Amino acid sequence: MIDVCLLGTGGMMPLPYRNLTSLMMRYNGKSILVDCGEATQISIKQKGWSIKPVDAICFTHFHADHISGLPGFLLALKNAEKTDPLTIIGPKKVEKVVNSLRVIAPEIPFEINFIELEGDQFDFEVCGLRAKAFKLNHNVLCYGYSFELDRAGEFDVEKAKAADIPLKFWSRLQKGETIEADGRVYTKDMVLGPGRKGLKITYCTDTRPIPEIAEYAKDSDLFICEGMYGDPEKQEKAIEHKHMTFYEAARLAKAANAKETWLTHYSPSLTHPEQYMDEVRKIWEPIRAAKDRDDKELNFRD
Amino acid sequence: MIDVCLLGTGGMMPLPYRNLTSLMMRYNGKSILVDCGEATQISIKQKGWSIKPVDAICFTHFHADHISGLPGFLLALKNAEKTDPLTIIGPKKVEKVVNSLRVIAPEIPFEINFIELEGDQFDFEVCGLRAKAFKLNHNVLCYGYSFELDRAGEFDVEKAKAADIPLKFWSRLQKGETIEADGRVYTKDMVLGPGRKGLKITYCTDTRPIPEIAEYAKDSDLFICEGMYGDPEKQEKAIEHKHMTFYEAARLAKAANAKETWLTHYSPSLTHPEQYMDEVRKIWEPIRAAKDRDDKELNFRD
Numbered sequence: 001m002i003d004v005c006l007l008g009t010g011g012m013m014p015l016p017y018r019n020l021t022s023l024m025m026r027y028n029g030k031s032i033l034v035d036c037g038e039a040t041q042i043s044i045k046q047k048g049w050s051i052k053p054v055d056a057i058c059f060t061h062f063h064a065d066h067i068s069g070l071p072g073f074l075l076a077l078k079n080a081e082k083t084d085p086l087t088i089i090g091p092k093k094v095e096k097v098v099n100s101l102r103v104i105a106p107e108i109p110f111e112i113n114f115i116e117l118e119g120d121q122f123d124f125e126v127c128g129l130r131a132k133a134f135k136l137n138h139n140v141l142c143y144g145y146s147f148e149l150d151r152a153g154e155f156d157v158e159k160a161k162a163a164d165i166p167l168k169f170w171s172r173l174q175k176g177e178t179i180e181a182d183g184r185v186y187t188k189d190m191v192l193g194p195g196r197k198g199l200k201i202t203y204c205t206d207t208r209p210i211p212e213i214a215e216y217a218k219d220s221d222l223f224i225c226e227g228m229y230g231d232p233e234k235q236e237k238a239i240e241h242k243h244m245t246f247y248e249a250a251r252l253a254k255a256a257n258a259k260e261t262w263l264t265h266y267s268p269s270l271t272h273p274e275q276y277m278d279e280v281r282k283i284w285e286p287i288r289a290a291k292d293r294d295d296k297e298l299n300f301r302d
Numbered sequence: 303m304i305d306v307c308l309l310g311t312g313g314m315m316p317l318p319y320r321n322l323t324s325l326m327m328r329y330n331g332k333s334i335l336v337d338c339g340e341a342t343q344i345s346i347k348q349k350g351w352s353i354k355p356v357d358a359i360c361f362t363h364f365h366a367d368h369i370s371g372l373p374g375f376l377l378a379l380k381n382a383e384k385t386d387p388l389t390i391i392g393p394k395k396v397e398k399v400v401n402s403l404r405v406i407a408p409e410i411p412f413e414i415n416f417i418e419l420e421g422d423q424f425d426f427e428v429c430g431l432r433a434k435a436f437k438l439n440h441n442v443l444c445y446g447y448s449f450e451l452d453r454a455g456e457f458d459v460e461k462a463k464a465a466d467i468p469l470k471f472w473s474r475l476q477k478g479e480t481i482e483a484d485g486r487v488y489t490k491d492m493v494l495g496p497g498r499k500g501l502k503i504t505y506c507t508d509t510r511p512i513p514e515i516a517e518y519a520k521d522s523d524l525f526i527c528e529g530m531y532g533d534p535e536k537q538e539k540a541i542e543h544k545h546m547t548f549y550e551a552a553r554l555a556k557a558a559n560a561k562e563t564w565l566t567h568y569s570p571s572l573t574h575p576e577q578y579m580d581e582v583r584k585i586w587e588p589i590r591a592a593k594d595r596d597d598k599e600l601n602f603r604d
Contacts, residue, residue, distance in 0.1 A: 013343070015344070016344055037374075038371065067406055068370075068373045072315070072316070075315065103364075
């Protein structure tokens with residue numbers, strides 16, 4: 001239902017064997033990118049996914065490792081002959097920052113719309129998903145994102161009959177239409193049972209572990225969370241640079257009851273993230289050190 | 303004496319197996335970069351060369367495939383703890399373009415000096431090399447570069463004796479010093495024979511083949527030249543987009559009498575450049591289709 005691919009797992013700078021952290025999601029023929037550091041377009045090509053359907057890019061913040069790939073990415077969209085509008089979402093001044101970078105990508109054959117995030121929580125819709133941006137705790141203004149795909153309730157024949165809904169409207173109402181006929185207004189609520197569990201993906205770099213993250217990530221099917229340091233001795237460094245250790249990320253995942261958690265945004269000095277995972281899993285079991293281009297297909301549970 | 307590495311061979315956009323065209327030269331402990339497209343820093347790391355000694359970056363023009371890697375590269379220099387000044391050379395408005403890109407790399411702990419190229423030919427010195435920038439024929443203002451390392455003449459004992467130079471000054475004069483003593487001025491010319499053949503490297507993308515290129519590339523030890531298209535049927539496309547075919551580049555190399563020529567800046571559609579090289583070598587033999595990270599150590603001939 002939603003395909004996700006973590007295009008890279010690096011923080012700070014790209015390495016020959018590790019791309020910068022960026023997430024790509026495909027849903028219903030559209031794609032969303034979260035962050036776009038240097039060489040993001042290369043990782044997408046390596047994965048074999050198509051660039052053209054990217055209709056939205058969400059930025060967490062404007063440190064170069066999260067946005068330096070944007071000019072090249074815009075030109076890649078141009079080369080892919082994209083003509084649909086692109087929406088760019090990001091913290092305050094997103095339009096100014098993007099336009100400044102566009103000094104080397106001035107001629108783009110599609111419209112760019114901007115959504116500037118405001119406040120501690122900002123709700124919006126993107127490519128058919130319900131999204132929330134939430135403020136994190138980094139050394140610059142930085143947001144995390146959650147994306148949700150809602151799932152309607154099942155069709156309830158008894159309910160439809162009890163409300164005396166004409167049979168000819170049942171299918172349209174099930175699809176979510178509102179119908180006016182014979183002086184009555186028919187809505188989907190009249191034929192559907194309670195909403196069922198949908199899908200939820202939460203993405204969160206760069207930040208200290210604040211309790212709000214667990215609230216926004218609550219019951220995520222996939223929680224993608226920064227883990228800058230695996231070595232417990234780097235705890236002070238994590239505090240100083242406003243990042244997290246693997247253990248702090250695991251405690252957030254546990255508090256959020258996340259069904260699956262991927263660690264990412266590793267320090268360049270962290271060459272073997274998996275070596276710390278036995279200890280990390282003692283805190284919360286369904287968590288792993290992600291690798292570049294890990295992917296997953298998220299489906300409604302039945 | 304001079305180490306060169308062609309960090310990439312791609313034009314337009316980076317590919318998983320082909321970096322964007324960029325040249326790195328090392329001489330006497332300093333390094334020069336020519337162009338810096340997206341992921342240039344990754345290619346340097348793959349090569350295993352050090353980023354920190356880069357003291358100058360020459361830009362040919364401001365199309366994104368030649369400069370999009372700059373913000374990340376500046377931060378890589380910062381992470382490498384560079385403190386020496388960096389000189390950035392490029393066409394008109396280079397300072398404005400670079401500062402616009404620095405919206406995501408504002409805090410750099412070293413000075414950046416700019417040299418703005420003017421006119422059809424611009425002479426300057428960079429990291430101990432004598433350099434010329436020369437105007438090309440592209441769809442935006444674009445320059446090629448030649449870099450020369452001069453080689454002094456041999457010490458001429460008879461000449462020194464004939465000019466009555468005190469023995470104690472011989473060694474200092476040979477090193478190029480000028481000495482005033484006993485009411486006389488002694489110069490290196492008084493003890494050295496005629497200058498010997500030095501080293502010359504010429505770099506040239508993106509352009510149509512104009513005769514000036516062969517003049518500036520004259521007798522180069524290494525001529526690095528764009529070859530956007532290998533297929534002879536792409537000749538019209540080359541004219542339209544102001545690029546060159548392999549055959550046009552080979553004719554320039556022949557006219558320049560270049561000792562060795564590397565083709566680069568291939569179209570993304572050109573997957574096997576070497577397939578055209580038999581035909582190309584019929585025009586001029588010492589030429590090859592370069593690959594990413596090809597390197598060469600250039601030494602004075604003895």
